[in-house]
Amino acid sequence: MKIRTLLSPLNVEELYFAKKTTVVVDVLRATTTIITALYNGAKEIIPVSSIKFAMKISGSNQMLLGGERNAEKIDGFTLGNSPLEYTEEIVKGKSIILFTTNGSKALVHAKFSDNLFVASFNNALSATNKILKTGNNLEILCSGNNGMYCLEDSVCAGMIINFILGKKENVELDDASKTCLILYTKNKRRLKKMLGETDHGKILLAKGFNNDIVHAAKENIYNITPQYLEGKIKI
C-alpha cells in the first residue's frame, strides 16, 4: 500500500483524484464540524466552494446554511463553522450547505475520487478502518490555510498513517507522509496544546473559540466516517 499526503489542495489539479481513495482533513474546523454534525443527526452535508452557490441552492426549511470566511460567520448564514453550534436540536434531520475557507473547498477539489472520506482527530481510527476496507492506495488531502500549509492537518494525517502502520505491513510513505508521521509522534501527547499554538489555532483563540480547540483535539470520540458521494456527505 502506498500513502501520499498532499499538504495543500493547490499542489494538484482536480483530475488528479480520479479513481483514487482520498481522505480530506481540516481539523480547524470544517472536517471536525462535518463529523460532529452528522453524528448529531444531520441528514447530509453539501460542501460548496463559493458563497454564491451556497445561497443559490439553499431554500427549503429542511436546509441550513453554515460556514465561515476567515473564521467569521457569513451574513445570511444560520450557522458558523464551530462544531459546537451543530447540536442535535439544531441539525437533526437537516441538510446543511457548508462553505468554509479551506475544508469545503478541499472536498469539492477532490470530488472525482472513487472513495472520498472525511476525517479529523475525532474519528481518525474509524476513518482508518474504512480506508483499509477499500484495499486501495491512499491520498491524504490536508486542507491547509488559504492555500498555505498548516500544522494541525499534518499531525492528523500522521495519526491516520500511524494507525495504518499498526494494522498493515509493507506500507510505502512519500516525503510528505513521512513528515506527517514525525509531526504526529512529536505531538501525540499534546494535541490540544499543539492546536492552540498553530497559526490558525492562535486566531481561533483570539476570537474566543477556545472550546472548539478542546473539541477538535478529542481523539476517536466518534465511530463514524462520513463519505462524499454525488455532491453530498453522509454516514
Add this chain to the structure above:
Amino acid sequence: MKIRTLLSPLNVEELYFAKKTTVVVDVLRATTTIITALYNGAKEIIPVSSIKFAMKISGSNQMLLGGERNAEKIDGFTLGNSPLEYTEEIVKGKSIILFTTNGSKALVHAKFSDNLFVASFNNALSATNKILKTGNNLEILCSGNNGMYCLEDSVCAGMIINFILGKKENVELDDASKTCLILYTKNKRRLKKMLGETDHGKILLAKGFNNDIVHAAKENIYNITPQYLEGKIKI
C-alpha cells in the same frame, strides 16, 4: 523577526515576494549546483524558467547551458544538474544559463524579492549570516519536486532556522517553519542517509548520482552566499 517557510512555490504568486528577503533552497540539486559553480569560479548563473528561453539567450562561447528535466540532461545542453560537473576547469569565468525542474523556476518565481539569496546544506551558515545582516523578516522558499512537497528542502530550511535561533532572540516561526525545525532536529546527524531516503534522492541513486548525494549532504563547506540581482546570480 518573523520567519515564514513556503513548502512549494505554488503556494504564492510572484508579487508575494515584493519587498521581502527570501532564501531559495533546492538541495537536490539546483541550489547545491549554483553554489558549487560560483565557488569554482563561474562568473554568474542566469536561472531561467523555460528551456526555450535558455536556448534563446545562449550564444557566445563565454556562456554554458546547464540543467535538467526530471533529473536527465537536456539535449543540446553542455552540462547537466550535477554539482560535480561544475568544476573549476569547466566553469571558471563563464556565465551559466541554468534551467532545472524546480530550483531555477523557484528563483525566477521569487525574483521581485528585495534580497534574494541561494542556500543549501553546503552554505547554510554563510546564508544565515547574510540574511541576518539585512535586518528583515525572512521567507524561506523550498523549491519542492514538480510542485509537490519534498523533505530535503524542509530539512535544510530547518537548519537555517536553527542557526538563526542560535543567533537571535524573539524569532517568530509559522507552522511550516516549526515543521522544518522538527525535521532538521530529527535528521541533523544523518543528512546523507536522509537524502538517500527521500523521493527525489531515491531517483538520483537509481540513476547513479550517488556522489551528488554525498556532496549535497556536506554542511557549510562553502563560505559564500550567492545573491540574485537583475536576472543574475553572483557572489
